[in-house]
Amino acid sequence: MVGEERRIVSPVVRHPELQLTRFHDLVTVAPEMRELFTLIRRAGRSDSTVLIRGESGTGKELVANALHLESTRASKPLQAVNCATFTSELLASELFGHVRGAFTGAIRDRKGLLTLADKGTLFLDEVAELPIDLQARLLRVLQLRRFTPVGDIHEQEVDVRLISATNAGLRELVAEGRFREDLMYRLRVVVLYLPRLAERTGDVEALTWHFIDQFNQQGNRFIDSIDRDAWAAMRSYPWPGNVRELRNNLEQAFVLGEGPTLKLGELAPELRGEGPERVAAGPTTLVDLERDQLMEAYRETGGHRGEMAERLGISRPTLYRRLKKHGLL
Template sequence: MADAVKPLILVADDDESHRLTINKLAATWGYEVHTAKNGEEASEKSRKNSYSVILMDIRMAVMDGITALHKIKSHDPSIPIIIMTAYSSVASAVEALKSGAYDYLTKPLDFDELKITLERASDHARLKAENLALKSQIRTQAGSRQIIGNSVAMRNLKATLSMVAPSEATVLITGESGTGKEMVARLIHLNSLRHDRPFIAVNCASINENLLESELFGHEKGAFTGAISKRNGIFMQADKGTIFLDEIAEMTPHMQAKLLRVIQEREVQRVGGEEYIKIDVRIIAATHQDLVKRVKENTFREDLFYRLNVVNMRVPSLREKTEDIPSLCQYFIARLSEKNRKNIIGISPDAIKALISYDWPGNVRELENMLERAVILSIGEYVTESELPPSISKKNDENILDKCLSLEDIEKKAIMVALDAAGWNKSEAARQLGINRKTLHKKLKSYGID
C-alpha cells in the first residue's frame, strides 16, 4: 500500500533559528515543510505550490506578514494562514484576522498549541477542498443523483446496475419508501443505450384509474368529458426511451390487465380509439410492497408480476447500510449548503454517532430532510448534534426551534451544548462548532460566560 501523502506547509520567518526549529518539529508531526525567509518569498512560493497551511511571522524584513497575507489571499483565498506575533503586537494579529488569517499564535510559541492549531488548520483545508470537489461534482451532474456508499449492500447494487443497465430487460425495483428507487431507475436509464431519449416517471398511486389510463395510453378527442383534443399518452411520449412506473402495486386489476397486454404486444390503444400503435419503450417498475404476497392474495396478477420481475433490484434500507451514513452526510451537506447559501463543510463525530444509532423509518429521504434542517440551523462550519432533532439526538432535551428563540439565544445554546460535550475544553468546543478559539472566547465574553 502506498504511503499517505503528507500535508505540505510553508513556514515563513526571517529568524533562521526559529524557522529551522519549527521545520524540524513539524516534520516529526508528519508534515512536509517548505520555508521562506520573508513575506515576498512566501508569496512567490504560494503561487507555485499547493500548501495545506502557511505559518508566517508578522514582522519580517523585505515584506511583512500582513502585506504577504493580502498578496497570498488575492490569488488563493482558501489557504489557511496562521500568523505568529510577539505578545506586544497582538493588535496587529487582530488586524490580520480581520484580513482573513485563520488564527494567530504569540511568541515564544507553545509547541503543543502550535501542533493543535496546525492540525485544525490542515483538517479545515482538507474538508474545504473535499467540499468544493463535491460541489463541483454536483454541478456537473446537472441535478442528477448518484449511488453514494461503499457498504456490501451498495456495492452489490452498483454491480447489478452496471450489468442490467446496458440490456433491454424489464426491471422491478423493490425496497422501503425513501430508499431511492426512482434514483436507481434514472441511473439505469442514464447508463443504457436509451440515455439520450426520454425518461418519464409516473406515480401509479397518485392518479385515479380513469385518468391513469389516459395518462399512460392517451385518448381520442371526445373520449370522455374534457377530452377536447387527441392526446398521446406517456408510452408514446417515451418512444425509444424509458418509462418508470412507481408504486405499481397500486394499479387496479383493470389497469393491470391493460398494462400486461402492452408489455406482451408492445402496442397501445388510446382511450376511445380503435387503432393500435406500436411502441418501443423500456419499462422499469417499482414498489415498496411485497408483490409475492399480493399475488398470493389475488390482488396482483401473477402473469404481470413475472413480466415485470425479469430482473429484480432491491434497494437496501438505511438501517442495512449504516456504514454509508458518513459519506451520505458529506454528499448531502455539500449540496444542501450550496442550495441554502451556507458555508457548512462537514459534520461532527458526535452527530455522526447519533445518526448511526437512529432507526431511520424514512430511510435516505428522511436523512436528507433532516440534514437540510440542520444545515439551516448551523451557526458554524460543521453540523453538530445540537442541530439534530430530539428524535435523533438523545442529548437534546428540548427543541430550540419550538421555543421561538432569537438567533443570539440559539447561538448561545449551541455554544453551551458544545462546551458541555467537550468537558469545557474550549479548543475542542471551538473545533466542534467550526470556529476558531479566539472567536469562541470573544462570544463567551459577550455572553458574560467565564
C-alpha cells in the same frame, strides 16, 4: 506534552477523507452499493424488464434513471409516472393517451406516456398501486407491445423498455388478490434490490458529508464539523426513511440552525430520542415507535397527508400503508 494533547478528545467530528463512488446521481462508499452499480450496468445493457425493490427513500428513482442512461435507449426519452398519484381513469389517460371526446373534458387527442416513451423507457413508480383494471392493459403492452388509447378503437404499437419500482412486496399483494400474478412475473424478470441506508457500510457518514458539501454551496450556512452527540445519534438511528430522511434532516439543520457545527438540537426529534410517550411506555418495540412517529406527525400537521409524508421522509403510499397497519385510517 505531545502525549497530553493526544488524550484530548475533540468535541466535534470533522470532514473525513472519503473515496466516494459516483454512478450517475448515486453516491456511495458502500461495497453493497458498488455491487448494485455493476448489476445496473449489466441490466442496463439488456432490454429486460426490471423491477427495482427498496424501502422508501432508498433511491429507486435514481436507479431507474441510471438504468435508462446505461441502456442503448439513453438518447431516447425516459418517461416516468407515479401509479399512486392518480385515479384509475386519469392514470389510464396518462399512460395510454385518449382521443377527443373519450370523456368529459377530453377536448382534443392527447398522447400518453407510452407513446412519448416510444423507443425509450417507461418508469412506473409505486407499481404496487397500479389499479387492477389497468394491470390487464399493461400486461398486453408487455406481451404484445400494443395498447389502445382511452376512447379509441384502434390499437397502437409501441416499443418501450419497462422499469418499475415498489417498496411493497408484490407477492403479498398477489396473495390478497390486489395484484395480478401474471403481471407480477412479467414485471420482475430482473429484480434489483436497493439496500436500506442502515445496511450500507459507511454510507451514513459518507452521505452526511456529501449532503453537507452540497448544502454548503448554497451559501446560507457553512458546516465544517458535527457535534459528537449529534453524530452518535445519527450513527445509531435506524433511518426508516433512508437517504431521503437523512437529506431532509440536514436540509432542516441548514435552514433552522446556525454556526459551523451541526448540533443535536437541529436534528428531528426522532434522532434525539424524544419520540412521544416513549419514556412512559418503557421498552418500546419498533412497531410502537412507528405508531408513535405517525401520531406525532399527525398532531403536528393536523392530519395533512402530504405534510405527514414529507415530515416522516416517506412516500404517500407508504404513509397510507402504515396508517392502515396501525388502524389509523
